[in-house]
Amino acid sequence: MRKLESKFLDEDKLLVLKIVDEIDEYTAQKIRREADYEIKRYMPRKVVFDFDSVTFMDSAGIGLVLGRYKFVNILGGKLEVANLTQGVKRIFEMSGLLRLIPVVEGEYLV
């Protein structure tokens, strides 16, 4: 079962990755593989992780996002997180991740 829905906007070189599962150590491994595949495939200028459908996330989400942030940075791109649900926001705030990664809200992501 796919854990990610992806959308690539060619003119902006924007890759939107919508996570459609709970995030724990088990699912994070699958999401990581799918995300890295999409990033390598499109070489985007910007990657947005959309958390709108994420109903549960533990600390595996921190490593997942931080790892993709580093990867996208190496490739010369930027990473943002969007539509954080309450639980997701709490975990990210606790980790200090949001001092590094911009949070956006956007209808274009839906």
Added chain:
Amino acid sequence: MKEKFENEMKLEFISKSSNEAFARITVAAFASQLDPTIEELADIKTAVSEAVTNCIIHGYENTTGIVKITGKLQGNKIILEISDNGKGIENVEVAKEPLYTTKPNLERSGMGFTIMESFMDKVEVESIVDIGTKVTLEKSIKKESLQLENKTEEISAI
């Protein structure tokens, strides 16, 4: 003498990370007897997920073993013991520090114990190297939320 609890449960499963969702959802179903708020239930689920992940990837280092969870309810309090017979932790105080991880290559953030401590009222860790680790988590469900829910029910009954 053994303390008597109002309700108790035991759960055992193989140390596969695909069981994490099973563990936290089962514990949440047990905890829901205390009428927690959605947020309190999310706190418990997250803490359980962190503790179970620790058993699987640190205790057993992805080899096969048994993860045990016992749950007890007393008054408005839930007490959970999550244990493994894995490799144990040499220095518990260091392991509990935020951002400390022995597995940065697996993209572990080192936030597991910090999350458990901020989401639960009490976290105790007992560990013996090569014997195993037991994490005890405690949380009291706030009475106010109970009363508020009861009142809402009364109102909707009228």
